Amino acid sequence: MPAHVIDGKATAATVREEVADGVAGFVALHGRAPGLVGIQVGDDPASEIYQANKAKAAEAAGMVARRITLPDSTTQAELDALIDELNADDAVDGMLVQLPVPEQLSEPLIANRIHPDKDVDGFAPVNLGRLMRGEPGNVPCTPQGVMRMLRDAEVPLVGARAVVVGRSLIVGKPQSMLLLAEHCTVTVAHSRTVDLPALCRTADILVAAVGRPEMIRGDWVKPGAAVMDVGMNRTDDGLCGDVAFDEAVEVAGWITPVPGGVGPMTIAYLLANTLEAAHRRAGDNLKGTAA
Numbered sequence: 001m002p003a004h005v006i007d008g009k010a011t012a013a014t015v016r017e018e019v020a021d022g023v024a025g026f027v028a029l030h031g032r033a034p035g036l037v038g039i040q041v042g043d044d045p046a047s048e049i050y051q052a053n054k055a056k057a058a059e060a061a062g063m064v065a066r067r068i069t070l071p072d073s074t075t076q077a078e079l080d081a082l083i084d085e086l087n088a089d090d091a092v093d094g095m096l097v098q099l100p101v102p103e104q105l106s107e108p109l110i111a112n113r114i115h116p117d118k119d120v121d122g123f124a125p126v127n128l129g130r131l132m133r134g135e136p137g138n139v140p141c142t143p144q145g146v147m148r149m150l151r152d153a154e155v156p157l158v159g160a161r162a163v164v165v166g167r168s169l170i171v172g173k174p175q176s177m178l179l180l181a182e183h184c185t186v187t188v189a190h191s192r193t194v195d196l197p198a199l200c201r202t203a204d205i206l207v208a209a210v211g212r213p214e215m216i217r218g219d220w221v222k223p224g225a226a227v228m229d230v231g232m233n234r235t236d237d238g239l240c241g242d243v244a245f246d247e248a249v250e251v252a253g254w255i256t257p258v259p260g261g262v263g264p265m266t267i268a269y270l271l272a273n274t275l276e277a278a279h280r281r282a283g284d285n286l287k288g289t290a291a
């Protein structure tokens with residue numbers, strides 16, 4: 001029997017409704033809407049689209065969204081000064097710098113400069129440390145989206161064998177921590193992993209975050225497994241994932257499509273993180289909020 005295809009668009013719509021309700025509650029409590037600022041350096045067309053989509057989604061959830069576009073020639077000192085200004089601005093609950101940035105700028109310096117409480121991407125060392133310690137903090141959005149899809153699909157997590165293919169700071173590493181926190185037994189694979197197909201075949205939960213079109217074939221998938229495809233690869237035939245969907249759907253128990261799977265969850269959790277950051281900064285008890 002083919003796998004249950006997890007509908008990321010529908011799940012993301014649910015999360016965004018929850019956030020919108022939560023924003024209304026925040027406004028009632030504090031008399032202002034949570035504020036999100038997106039910073040873009042340069043005029044890369046893909047970044048432009050991402051930034052516009054994030055701002056649109058934030059506004060649709062009732063937040064105050066601001067976009068700042070800086071010239072391609074911006075220096076680290078100039079960007080630092082802007083981040084400092086936003087760190088000190090009480091109306092700003094979350095900020096992010098759209099990646100990639102021009103080569104004269106340093107991603108680690110940016111991640112260290114943004115105040116951890118406003119780092120809604122969850123890339124700051126403090127937030128990654130909190131994640132590892134199991135303390136409250138901003139958690140990277142895409143891995144949170146994957147966990148929500150697993151939970152909503154009622155995929156058994158406790159004791160499950162999870163294989164995460166990819167070890168980036170944005171997806172693979174935080175994903176492995178979140179699965180571990182749910183009591184999965186987690187293996188993180190990467191480009192030097194020996195016999196990746198055999199390892200993948202052991203996985204009850206297989207997360208692909210590689211960036212290689214359809215690298216994971218159907219015969220790498222354990223029958224009945226949950227296959228979560230984070231990959232977003234642009235090919236001549238359009239957007240595709242890291243998993244050969246047509247093959248894997250025949251073997252898996254659950255699978256996410258590309259597009260329409262994990263992708264829409266990322267912005268949804270950016271909004272959830274912003275609302276949560278706003279509550280945390282206001283000193284609210286987070287229990288009972290949508291975040």
Ligand code: NDP
Nearest residue numbers: 142166167168171190191209210211230231232262263266
């Ligand atoms: P990175 O390029 O930062 O990381 C890719 C990882 O894949 C690395 O750890 C790399 O290993 C590993 N890898 C590369 N080739 C192989 C291979 N042949 N076998 C096993 N592992 C391999 O990518 P990201 O984590 O940022 O993104 C991964 C994918 O997810 C991309 O397609 C990206 O577009 C997509 N993405 C989607 C998002 C969404 O919203 N849905 C959000 C973020 C990313 P090593 O460390 O050894 O080099």
